Amino acid sequence: MKPRSSARGGGEPRKRLRNAALLALMLCSLVALSVIRARFSPIASAGGEPLKLNADESKLVVTTKQAVVNTESGDDAADESSSASSSSSSSSSSGAAAAEEEEDAPARPGGGDGGKQAVCHETSRRSDTCEAAGDVRVVGSSQIVYADAVGREWKTKPYCRKHDAFALSHVKEWTLRPLPPGGDGGPRCTTNSTATAFVLSTGGFTGNPFHDYTDVLIPAFITAHRFAGEVQFLVSSYKPWWMNKYIQIFQRMSRYEVLDIDADAADEVRCYRRAVVGPEFHRELGVDPSKTPSGYSVLDFRSMLRGAFGLDRATATPSGDRWDIRRRPRLLIISRRAARGRAFTNERAMADMAASLGFDVRVGEPDASTDTSKFARLVNSCDVMVGVHGAGLTNMVFLPAGAVLVQVVPYGKLEWLARNTFAEPSAAMELHYLEYAVQLDETTLSEQYPPDHPVLRDPMAIHKQGWEALKTTYLDKQNVRPHLGRLKNTFLQALKLLPHDKETMN
Template sequence: MEGDEVRITSEYLEEISLSNKTDVSCDLRSARSDFCEIKDFAQIIGHSSILNYHSPCTNSFLQAHKSFKLKPHPRKHDKIALAHVKEISIEPVSFNQTPPHCTVMHIAPAIVFSTGGYTGNMFHDFTDVLIPLFITSFPFRGQVHFLVGEMQPRWIKKYRPLLEQLTQYEIINLNKVRRGLCYSHIIVGLQFHKEMSIEPKKTGNKYSMVDFAQIMRKSFGLERENITMLGIHNGNKPRLLIISRKKTRSFTNVKEVIKMATNLGYQVLVQEPNSRSKLREFARIVNSCDVLMGVHGAGLTNLVFLPANAVVIQIVPLGGLEKLSMEYFGIPALDMNLKYLQYNISIEESTLTEKYPKDHVVFKDPSSIRSKGWAALRSTYLVNQNVKLDVTRFSYTLLEALKHLHHYQ
């Protein structure tokens, strides 16, 4: 946009030099993400991953740190996730040094972030990138540039409807930029609050996951804002969506579950989201439903498309995963004004009983398996466990969901 650009002249550079007001603030204390904000004048050279800023000698942070490096991805201490995320080198230049090699400076700010790490897994798409990006960019109301490291065209295409709600500008592939890009305000890294969610207090109570849910519905053209729209108050049966999994943590008796739920009065749909699913179409299916249920896993991330006051039922497999499950999907659901029900399976409902005797440590002491590390936990409880729901026991959870839905009739 032309209104975003200012021609860089010698007079303009002299004015900046005389102002001596470059403001640099960084938060490197977070356990999940590093975040730096530079105001006044900064240049980034994408392919070399160098960011230069004009440095006044009065800035205490700059005096202490001079130059420093960070990876703009919210998995700060995860070496596997960050292995292919390029480091950004942030280096000061004094006002009397050679000016940046660009003729135009953008007035609208820029956010530098990476779509590397575990992106491609829907849960990580949202918890590591999309929600932190929303947190960081929302205050600018679209007047912000996105400079993306490790940019994956298919990923950008998949989430373009949302990205276009967050920025009015062309998304830039940072690793392919050969020239210097100059900005009056640049942010390196994304703000991370908690898994799959937002802490309103950290935004000054200006926005929350409710706002994120609204922008998701707007982005993907979803009709239902809440469950009272086109729902059971019109005489329609409540729609229950079962998120199916084929390889791991799958339901082994899904037909029995469908029969039981149908007898309770539900219209039941079974869907398996995968990389081939068209996101907009799947989002519309989810939005048309009143209840979403599934075993703990990335498929539950689709709760972001549900109408307000819908119900999320998370089936938690064995392994002491109750707290983790609540953190990953329970709290986000509640933060989005959804009803959340957590169903912790019994030993009899786990297919691990087909592999181990009931007095095995796998059942008696899951913490001893977890103490061996993530790989052991994942292999035992996430990769090699399926679920055979006790339809009588589980029916009470579906009845509780029905009771909640009828409250909104």
């Protein structure tokens, strides 16, 4: 019998043979895989070059001649097919879709249809403005603007008080409607103009000077100024007496006739290259230069007013003529009738006191029948204007720069109202501002109510009842009698703010 060691030694050659065969099989498999990879593996770009995958610790970059995807910066791929894996393909696809949506989005908020640019946008809480360029056709009798740039129908009321339902109840609604392709199905033009059509309304609260300027005139300037006169005002809810009052302002802003657009015949179709429906609003009696195309401001509006009404004084500097009475600072008291409320009950004494300080005193009572040009010249000749909070103080727009506005604030915690309406706008107009707050013993309310009444003791309780209660109590029923001593100190403070010197005043 052979020893077992001899049997194990005889199997070694067969074992080595099996290992060699296994190794050869593995090599053949590798060669086959290489051939398959060479045939199918390269992923070509649109230009035929293979993609290169470069990785580092912070980002994955997929490069072709056309695109770069950087997962760190979030840049989008230009070609969805240039992904190196299913996950990167999904990311690239969603990124490209987002980029496409962003590219197609309208320049202004509001949305659009059929690839058309959205034309209506909210310029503030107070106003919506719609714009369209191209083939624009205005049918005034039905308050419709057809435009080929409009993707869908829009409706708006072109007046800057859209949050006020009562005001808008007096404003006609306008519709912007898509023009059929090629314009064949639209109304045929009866007149053509190269100007921009500008639709606005003189409905709402017009007739009150504060609203005239805040809701219509200043917004009209903001919107029309960029067209440098190449704009035609199409006025809806037209009031002839109101337009006559301010026609010089519109003529300064436009080279074209102002139209009562609602009065057009049913078959009248006015065609333009561009239309704006609804003015832009920025702030009370003001212009925000950061929102205007070239940075124009309320100072430009005031300059336009001086040109419109032929006002001489840009600044509150004294006349160079020693015999001219205007070498003395002139003070204007804005008067109100007692029946309207917020009247001075000691107006004559106030004028005498101001004259004793060296002022040349004038008293004026502007109302709906006042000649605007004439009153604007009076205000512009003055250095100080004083009045109780009310629409009459809107005439501050005519004061020369460096003049002083004194607002007398009625009793009733109305400082917030005074601040929003006249105090804040005065700074942008380069006017000095002073405030005189009426005390309890200076108001006629103390004669109408017992001492312990909430109207006198707790004005905020009245405020909580709403605007109508506040207005009726503290604006309509109240007249004031300022203490001459206190008011004198305010007038002396105004004198110190003026460029006049003692020699001039003597």
